Amino acid sequence: MKKSVFFGALTVAGLAAGAAAAGTMDDVKARGKLNCGVTTGLVGFAAPDANGEWNGFDVAVCRAVAAAVLGDQNAVEFVPTTGKTRFTALASGEIDMLARNTTWTFSRDVDLKFEFVGVNYYDGQGFMVPKSLGVSSAKELDGATVCIQTGTTTELNLADFFRSNNISYEPVPIETNAEAQQQYLAGACDVYTTDASGLAATRATFETPGDHVILPEIISKEPLGPLVRHGDNEWGDIARWSLNALIAAEEYGVTSANIEELAKGTNNPEINRLLGTEGTLGEMLGLDKEWAKRAIAANGNYGEIFAKNIGENTPVGLARGLNAQWTNGGLLYAPPFR
Amino acid sequence: MSDVSFVRTEMLPEKAPPVTSAGAIGWMRENLFSGWFNTALTLVSLVVILYVLSAIVPWVLSPTWSGTSLNECREMLAAAGHNGGHGGACWGVIRERWIQLLFGFYPSELYWRPIAAFILLAVALAPILFSDKVPGKLIWFSAAYPFIFPWLLWGGTVWGPIAAAAGFGIGFVVYRILSDAVSSLAGMIGGLVAALIWWLALSGLAVSALESILPIGIEAVESRKFGGFMLSITIGIVAIACSLPLGVVLALGRQSDLLIVKYLCVGFIEFIRGVPLITLLFVASTLLNIFMPPGTNFDIILRVLIMVTLFASAYMAEVIRGGLAALPKGQYEGADSLGLDYWQSQRLIIMPQALKISIPGIVSTFIGVFKDTTLVSIIGLLDPLGLSNAIRADANWNGIVWELYGFIALLFFVFCFGMSRYSMYLERKLQTGHR
Structure with missing residues (x-):
C-alpha cells in the first residue's frame, strides 16, 4: 500500500538520505530503471505515440544511457517535466538525468548546481515571417508585432537584439507553442520568434509552408544538452560518454547496421576501444566492455538519431548545420576514446 | 308584444381551440412571436444561430x-x-x-481495472445517491469501496487495503471499550491514537508478513502510468469524496465553542482559501521534493490528491457553514430541549437540514473541483489537457487544436452536466415544502 510505503520512507528518511547520496548508478541498477526527465511534448525531441511509447531526439539520449547502464533501452521511466518543474525534479532526485532541450548556461551549471554533460543540439533563436511581408532580414523588422513565449530566455534575447539594432517592436505575449501558431496564422503578430528548430517544426505544420520564411539571423546561442546533478561525477561520466559514444560512432562510421560486424574487431583501434574489443574503457566507467556498443545499437549513432527524428526527411526537416561533425564543418567533436 | 328570448337548454360540444393558439403554431405565437418586438428578436436570433451553425456544422461533419x-x-x-x-x-x-x-499510459491489457473501478463506483454510489430505489444492504459495499477503488487502480497486494481497513476496525473497537469504561471523549481520542499507531507503525509489518505467507495480489501499476480522463476522474472522485466529510468537520469546528478547535479550523480554512490551487500544486510537486530527503519516494499523485482534497474541503466548509447559518435558532434549541447530545442533534436535526440547504453550493464546489483537476498539467502530469500538448508534439498531429479541445470539452461537459442534473433531482426529492 502506498501509505505504508510513504510513512515507512519518512521514518527511515535520515538513513535514506545518506544511502541515496551513495551513487546514482547504484540506485539506477538497484531500481532496474532509469528515471529520465523529458518535456511534456515537443515535436521531434520527445513525444509519446498512440501506444504511450516515447520517441524523439532527446528520448534517444535517455535510451542510449539506459542501454549502456542497464543493457535495455526500454528500461527507462520517462518523467514528463515542464519548464517550471524540470530543475527541482532533477535536484530532488526524482529523476536521474534530464534530457529536455535545456540550454546550457552559466547560472544553470554553476548556481543551480547541475552538470551539463555535453551538447546534443546546437540551437539558436530565429524569426519566422510571412513571405507577403517582404522582409529579408530581421533588421528590417522595425515596428513589427512579435509573438513571443513569456518567461523564457527568448524574451530577453529579443529585447537585446532590438535594442542593439536600435529598432522598436511590439511584443505579443503567448503561453505555448500551439497558441503561438494560432496567433501567428490569424495575423495577430507579424513575426514569431523562438528556437530555430521550433520554428522549422511549426512551419512544417502550416497548410502552405512556402508562404512563410525563416529569416537568416540567429540572435542567440542555445546549446541544448542533457544534464545531471552536481557532485556525482561517476554518473556524470556515464551520461557524458554515452553521448560522446553516439557522436564518435558517427564520426567513425559505426552504424546500427554494421555494429555487429565491427564489434568482431577492426583495424581501427579507436573503434575497437569504443566497442570494447580492445582496452578497458568500460571497466573505468564501472560498466562492462560492451556498454558503448549497446548505447549505439539502441537507436543508432548520432547521425541516425538525428535523421530519424528531426532530419531533412522528417516533417521537422532540420538541416545538420552546426550539428554536423567537425569533419564536415560542424561543431560536433567527441573527445578521443583512449 | 311577445318577448321571445333565447334560452339554450343543452351544452354545446367542446370545440378544438383555434389552430392559431394550439399546437406548434400556438406555442410559437405565444413564445416566439407574441409582439412585434419579440418577433424581431426571434428573427434576429434565428439568423445568428443559423450563421453560427452554418460555420460549425460543415466543419464538424x-x-x-x-x-x-x-x-x-x-x-x-x-x-x-x-x-x-x-x-x-x-x-x-x-x-x-x-x-x-x-x-493515459495505463497498460492496455489492464484497462478492465479502471473500467471495473468506475462501474463499481456507480454501484457503490447507488445507495447514497438513490437511497429509495436500491436495497439498503448495498451500503456495506459502499463502505468497502474506498478500499477497493485504490486497489483496483494501483494494484499490488490485497493485504494493503485490508490492513488499511483494519485500522478503522481497531479504532472502533478501542473507542467502544474506552467509551464504555471511561468517557466518550477518551474513547474518541484512544480510538484515533490506536488507529494511527496501527497505520503508521504496525500495518506495514503486518502486510509484509501476510504477503509472505499468502501472496495474493494483482499487478501493480505505477502512478506515472496514470493519465488522461482516468487521472482527472480519479483526482476528482477522491477530492469530492474526501472533501465533503472534511468540510462538515471543518464547518462544525468553525462554529465550535472550543477555542483551539475553532481557531485551528478558521486558520486552516482562511489559509487554504487565501492561496490559489496552482500554488498548492507547485508546493506538492516542487517544494515537498526539496524539503524531503533525497530518495524519498512520495508518490506525486498522492501528493496532488492530498492538496486538491484540502483545497476542496476548505471551500466545502464554507458552503456548509452557509447552510448551518441559514437554520433558524429554534432548530438548535428544539434539539436541546429534546435532550439530544451534541452529536445526536447534529446527526438527526441540524445536518440533514443544513446539507439540504447547501446542495446547490456543494454540487457547484464538486463541479469546480472536477474542472480544476486540469491544472495538474502545469506540474507535468498528463491529464487530458497535458496529453493534448503531448499529442501535438507528434509530428503527425502538430498544429491540431480545436478537435482535441472540443473532444475534451465534450467529455467534461458530460460529467459536469450529469452532476448538475443530479443535484436538481436531489433538491426536488428533498423538497419538504417550506414555501
Whole structure:
C-alpha cells in the first residue's frame, strides 16, 4: 500500500538520505530503471505515440544511457517535466538525468548546481515571417508585432537584439507553442520568434509552408544538452560518454547496421576501444566492455538519431548545420576514446 | 308584444381551440412571436444561430475520420471539396488517440481495472445517491469501496487495503471499550491514537508478513502510468469524496465553542482559501521534493490528491457553514430541549437540514473541483489537457487544436452536466415544502 510505503520512507528518511547520496548508478541498477526527465511534448525531441511509447531526439539520449547502464533501452521511466518543474525534479532526485532541450548556461551549471554533460543540439533563436511581408532580414523588422513565449530566455534575447539594432517592436505575449501558431496564422503578430528548430517544426505544420520564411539571423546561442546533478561525477561520466559514444560512432562510421560486424574487431583501434574489443574503457566507467556498443545499437549513432527524428526527411526537416561533425564543418567533436 | 328570448337548454360540444393558439403554431405565437418586438428578436436570433451553425456544422461533419496525419486530413478535405484553412475538422487524431485521452499510459491489457473501478463506483454510489430505489444492504459495499477503488487502480497486494481497513476496525473497537469504561471523549481520542499507531507503525509489518505467507495480489501499476480522463476522474472522485466529510468537520469546528478547535479550523480554512490551487500544486510537486530527503519516494499523485482534497474541503466548509447559518435558532434549541447530545442533534436535526440547504453550493464546489483537476498539467502530469500538448508534439498531429479541445470539452461537459442534473433531482426529492 502506498501509505505504508510513504510513512515507512519518512521514518527511515535520515538513513535514506545518506544511502541515496551513495551513487546514482547504484540506485539506477538497484531500481532496474532509469528515471529520465523529458518535456511534456515537443515535436521531434520527445513525444509519446498512440501506444504511450516515447520517441524523439532527446528520448534517444535517455535510451542510449539506459542501454549502456542497464543493457535495455526500454528500461527507462520517462518523467514528463515542464519548464517550471524540470530543475527541482532533477535536484530532488526524482529523476536521474534530464534530457529536455535545456540550454546550457552559466547560472544553470554553476548556481543551480547541475552538470551539463555535453551538447546534443546546437540551437539558436530565429524569426519566422510571412513571405507577403517582404522582409529579408530581421533588421528590417522595425515596428513589427512579435509573438513571443513569456518567461523564457527568448524574451530577453529579443529585447537585446532590438535594442542593439536600435529598432522598436511590439511584443505579443503567448503561453505555448500551439497558441503561438494560432496567433501567428490569424495575423495577430507579424513575426514569431523562438528556437530555430521550433520554428522549422511549426512551419512544417502550416497548410502552405512556402508562404512563410525563416529569416537568416540567429540572435542567440542555445546549446541544448542533457544534464545531471552536481557532485556525482561517476554518473556524470556515464551520461557524458554515452553521448560522446553516439557522436564518435558517427564520426567513425559505426552504424546500427554494421555494429555487429565491427564489434568482431577492426583495424581501427579507436573503434575497437569504443566497442570494447580492445582496452578497458568500460571497466573505468564501472560498466562492462560492451556498454558503448549497446548505447549505439539502441537507436543508432548520432547521425541516425538525428535523421530519424528531426532530419531533412522528417516533417521537422532540420538541416545538420552546426550539428554536423567537425569533419564536415560542424561543431560536433567527441573527445578521443583512449 | 311577445318577448321571445333565447334560452339554450343543452351544452354545446367542446370545440378544438383555434389552430392559431394550439399546437406548434400556438406555442410559437405565444413564445416566439407574441409582439412585434419579440418577433424581431426571434428573427434576429434565428439568423445568428443559423450563421453560427452554418460555420460549425460543415466543419464538424468532415470526412476525415480515417486520417493518419494532419496533412492527410488536408488532402482528404481537398478531395471532398472543403475549401482550405478551417474547411473541416481532422477527426483522425481523435480516432487514433481517444483511448490515450481516456486512459493515459495505463497498460492496455489492464484497462478492465479502471473500467471495473468506475462501474463499481456507480454501484457503490447507488445507495447514497438513490437511497429509495436500491436495497439498503448495498451500503456495506459502499463502505468497502474506498478500499477497493485504490486497489483496483494501483494494484499490488490485497493485504494493503485490508490492513488499511483494519485500522478503522481497531479504532472502533478501542473507542467502544474506552467509551464504555471511561468517557466518550477518551474513547474518541484512544480510538484515533490506536488507529494511527496501527497505520503508521504496525500495518506495514503486518502486510509484509501476510504477503509472505499468502501472496495474493494483482499487478501493480505505477502512478506515472496514470493519465488522461482516468487521472482527472480519479483526482476528482477522491477530492469530492474526501472533501465533503472534511468540510462538515471543518464547518462544525468553525462554529465550535472550543477555542483551539475553532481557531485551528478558521486558520486552516482562511489559509487554504487565501492561496490559489496552482500554488498548492507547485508546493506538492516542487517544494515537498526539496524539503524531503533525497530518495524519498512520495508518490506525486498522492501528493496532488492530498492538496486538491484540502483545497476542496476548505471551500466545502464554507458552503456548509452557509447552510448551518441559514437554520433558524429554534432548530438548535428544539434539539436541546429534546435532550439530544451534541452529536445526536447534529446527526438527526441540524445536518440533514443544513446539507439540504447547501446542495446547490456543494454540487457547484464538486463541479469546480472536477474542472480544476486540469491544472495538474502545469506540474507535468498528463491529464487530458497535458496529453493534448503531448499529442501535438507528434509530428503527425502538430498544429491540431480545436478537435482535441472540443473532444475534451465534450467529455467534461458530460460529467459536469450529469452532476448538475443530479443535484436538481436531489433538491426536488428533498423538497419538504417550506414555501
